Amino acid sequence: MTLLVEMMLPSEGMAGTLFSIIDTLVLANRLEAARAGDAEAQKSGPPIRWRLIDIHGKPVSIGHPLLDSYQTNADDSEAAERRALVVAPVQMRNLPHLRRLVAEQADAVSLVAKRHAQGALIATCGTGVWWLAAAGVLEGRTVAVPWTHQAWFSREFPSIRLAQGQALVCDGPILCATTAAQQVSLAIRLLASLGAADLAGLVASILLFDAEREQVMTDIAEQGMISYASDSVLYKAIQWMRRHLDQPITLDDVARATCASTRTLLRHFDRHL
Secondary structure, eight states: EEEEEEEOOOOTTHHHHHHHHHHHHHHHHHHHHHHHHHHHHHHHSSSEEEEEEESSSBBOOOOOGOOOOOOSOOOOOOSEEEEEEEOOBBBOSSHHHHHHHHHHHHHHHHHHHHHHHTOEEEEEEEEGGGHHHHTTTTTTOOOOOOOGHHHHHHHHHHTSSEOSSSSSSTTEEEEEEEGGGGGGHHHHHHHHTTTTTHHHHHHHHHHHHHHHHHHHHHHHHHHHGGGTTTTTTHHHHHHHHHHHTTOOOHHHHHHHHHTOOHHHHHHHHHOOO
């Protein structure tokens, strides 16, 4: 499956939010290449492609060599099986300023409406939701809006429902996050919504904080168990589980992977954990 993610940067847009999404997509491509093998990855190319575009749909050029990894990697957008458009939020001074930005960039509104009509998933965060609302793609839907803007948004668009106490909301082909702090979670949910749920789960296991997992690994490190011989049952069990954190794991699975009985495996865990 080939996915195309277009990222639209309006005037006064927060480019860093789009870079965070690209960082997540780069990791997803690397993980998928590792799963498929180098030969297959070189043959098929990256499964996730992106284009950084302006409000007219034209590519945005990034001139500095240190930012080369953020350049578009989409050579043929028509080959994508699934598509998404991510709209960057803007730095607003007040509501009149935000209204003016939306009004002055009517092409951005038109592009959102066009991509929605073409069946693309539309995603944004924070103030970017104003472009979606202006394009008419949010009618009757539930969206996430920053608490600082909810009263304004409700008055401007009374037919659009506000999510209560949710940082990230997916309603049909619309994906909204409240703030820029959710950009990694937004990118992971976007992958899942585009049909790459298994890859999204793998990315989440690496990028999203999990207190229980962190504590387990901290305990293991502090007790020096990582230094055990690589052919030991406990070492092999830990390494296998780390590679399969994105999947349901049972004791029988770990026992088979380590070529040990469940009784032997439990004895090692009871002794050292």
